[in-house]
Amino acid sequence: GAVVSQHPSRVICKSGTSVKIECRSLDFQATTMFWYRQFPKKSLMLMATSNEGSKATYEQGVEKDKFLINHASLTLSTLTVTSAHPEDSSFYICSATPGGDYGYTFGSGTRLTVV
Amino acid sequence: AQSVTQLDSQVPVFEEAPVELRCNYSSSVSVYLFWYVQYPNQGLQLLLKYLSGSTLVKGINGFEAEFNKSQTSFHLRKPSVHISDTAEYFCAVNLKGAGKSTFGDGTTLTVKP
Numbered sequence: 001g002a003v004v005s006q007h008p009s010r011v012i013c014k015s016g017t018s019v020k021i022e023c024r025s026l027d028f029q030a031t032t033m034f035w036y037r038q039f040p041k042k043s044l045m046l047m048a049t050s051n052e053g054s055k056a057t058y059e060q061g062v063e064k065d066k067f068l069i070n071h072a073s074l075t076l077s078t079l080t081v082t083s084a085h086p087e088d089s090s091f092y093i094c095s096a097t098p099g100g101d102y103g104y105t106f107g108s109g110t111r112l113t114v115v
Numbered sequence: 116a117q118s119v120t121q122l123d124s125q126v127p128v129f130e131e132a133p134v135e136l137r138c139n140y141s142s143s144v145s146v147y148l149f150w151y152v153q154y155p156n157q158g159l160q161l162l163l164k165y166l167s168g169s170t171l172v173k174g175i176n177g178f179e180a181e182f183n184k185s186q187t188s189f190h191l192r193k194p195s196v197h198i199s200d201t202a203e204y205f206c207a208v209n210l211k212g213a214g215k216s217t218f219g220d221g222t223t224l225t226v227k228p
Binding site: 006032034042043044046049091093095097104105106107108109111 | 149151156157158159160161205209214215216217218219220221
């Protein structure tokens with residue numbers, strides 16, 4: 001149980017376009033999901049907390065207008081990278097938890113390359 | 116705020132040897148502790164977690180970790196590693212009741228034949 005699915009696994013887009021990444025909890029409901037960014041050979045950096053039915057909470061230094069987060073249902077959160085630039089190229093990972101003592105499950109990640 | 120320090124950025128070890136990956140944390144309140152493994156171009160997989168109770172935690176793939184509150188450490192161990200254990204390992208902490216994780220910088224474990 002507690003599976004988080006992330007799609008797409010890889011995406012290449014042109015500079016200036018927007019890209020949407022989906023994060024789904026397959027067998028549990030998640031009122032909160034988390035979006036992380038991972039640079040090569042670096043740790044994961046929390047970008048934002050996605051809250052079902054309300055606005056996302058962004059970490060300091062993360063541009064909320066560039067990284068749009070929508071959590072429209074209890075099983076789906078989306079991250080849209082708007083007007084993408086090459087410096088947005090990175091590995092993006094989401095996570096969620098069924099709660100209690102279960103712990104946190106991570107999606108398989110999305111490799112974004114902006115050309 | 117909490118922080119995590121993984122003391123070794125790279126750990127090379129021969130196959131079937133024991134290994135220890137070190138993790139220290141800093142927090143003024145109680146935390147949950149986790150170890151994750153990441154294979155190239157993949158997401159994170161939970162190895163084990165400490166939430167409460169016994170300080171020795173056993174996880175998947177033969178890994179275990181011991182929570183030491185006085186030393187604020189949560190070191191990961193495996194008595195005999197395999198080539199397939201080659202990966203990046205992350206230690207993470209969560210404040211109790213909070214969902215977001217703070218990660219260490221990772222330790223690259225390389226198992227050599």
